[in-house]
Amino acid sequence: MSISYAKPFRLLSVLANNPVEFLDRSLMIAGVKFAALYDRKSSYELVDWDSLVFRLNEILGPQFRSALSESQLASLTSWLSAKQLTLPPDAPFGVFHNGDRILAQLCYAVVRARRPRHILETGVCYGVTSAHLLAALDANAEGHLSSIDLPPLGERNYDYVGWLAPPDLRGRWSLHRGTSRKLLRPLLKGLGSVDLFVHDSLHTYKNMKMEFESLWPYLSPGGVLISDDIEGNSAFQEFVSRPDVLFHAAIQEQDKHSIAGVLVKAGQRE
Ligand SMILES: C[S@@+](CC[C@H](N)C(=O)[O-])C[C@H]1O[C@@H](n2cnc3c(N)ncnc32)[C@H](O)[C@@H]1O
Numbered sequence: 636m637s638i639s640y641a642k643p644f645r646l647l648s649v650l651a652n653n654p655v656e657f658l659d660r661s662l663m664i665a666g667v668k669f670a671a672l673y674d675r676k677s678s679y680e681l682v683d684w685d686s687l688v689f690r691l692n693e694i695l696g697p698q699f700r701s702a703l704s705e706s707q708l709a710s711l712t713s714w715l716s717a718k719q720l721t722l723p724p725d726a727p728f729g730v731f732h733n734g735d736r737i738l739a740q741l742c743y744a745v746v747r748a749r750r751p752r753h754i755l756e757t758g759v760c761y762g763v764t765s766a767h768l769l770a771a772l773d774a775n776a777e778g779h780l781s782s783i784d785l786p787p788l789g790e791r792n793y794d795y796v797g798w799l800a801p802p803d804l805r806g807r808w809s810l811h812r813g814t815s816r817k818l819l820r821p822l823l824k825g826l827g828s829v830d831l832f833v834h835d836s837l838h839t840y841k842n843m844k845m846e847f848e849s850l851w852p853y854l855s856p857g858g859v860l861i862s863d864d865i866e867g868n869s870a871f872q873e874f875v876s877r878p879d880v881l882f883h884a885a886i887q888e889q890d891k892h893s894i895a896g897v898l899v900k901a902g903q904r905e
Contacts, residue, residue: 645788659785659814663837670839674868679885679894684737687884687897688744694882694899695748695859702747702771703740711743711770715763715799722761726798727789733799734763734835735888738863738895742833745859745897746771751778751830755822757815757846758835758863759784762797768833769804781809781826783818783836815846823853830855834862843870856902857881863888865896874898 650657692699742764759782772778786792815836832850865871875883883898
């Protein structure tokens with residue numbers, strides 16, 4: 636979510652080339668303006684990283700902690716650092732969109748410990764979280780990631796979605812271009828169930844609530860929901876008080892002001 640959606644010239648060129656996308660983007664701009672007026676910030680009791688690792692290790696299994704020192708994760712981190720240095724100066728998105736290190740590590744370790752068959756993610760941009768999810772699926776040698784993204788406006792923007800996802804890991808990936816409002820429900824229906832959901836798209840109350848509520852009947856028992864930017868509105872906070880939530884936590888991210896949330900659905904894993 637950024638002010639780049641409001642670049643009037645680019646938006647007009649979308650109108651000429653793709654009126655449906657123009658309508659989607661216009662609705663998103665209206666949603667962001669509405670959220671700026673009416674969304675109320677949430678405050679959370681924050682956990683520190685060591686406590687979160689301890690609890691998720693108990694709940695998801697001991698591979699959670701060991702995953703964090705795996706060579707595959709270290710290799711991905713080096714690969715991403717090198718790749719980011721090659722980002723062309725005229726690349727369409729600001730790197731401020733990139734997922735934070737805490738969020739990325741959380742994604743990697745949850746996948747290694749939970750061994751999901753299906754992961755669904757909203758919000759890709761250059762693809763920090765996607766790269767971590769894919770690397771963990773590769774280490775598991777099973778599972779698939781489906782991602783939804785409508786990229787920020789910009790020159791050749793579609794070419795850069797998932798630019799940071801290592802090409803040799805893309806075999807386990809389906810990338811769907813469009814808004815989560817349109818694509819999420821049909822994808823959930825097609826998948827039947829999801830073991831891990833990662834929200835990092837449009838962080839308005841309306842959109843986050845829609846994503847969480849659409850997901851919930853499809854999230855498998857013991858399934859995990861990870862969300863970026865839970866502090867901007869009350870969607871995550873309202874959700875964690877459900878009786879079928881086994882565990883939830885909020886953590887301050889390392890390189891951003893954002894807060895990430897994680898919750899585990901109650902029930903026995905199949
Ligand atoms: C914060 S970035 C995602 C960062 C990414 N998870 C990472 O770790 O690098 C948010 C992305 O979601 C996209 N987006 C925003 N609103 C969306 C929506 N309603 N549906 C789908 N994608 C959306 C943005 O254009 C952008 O590409």
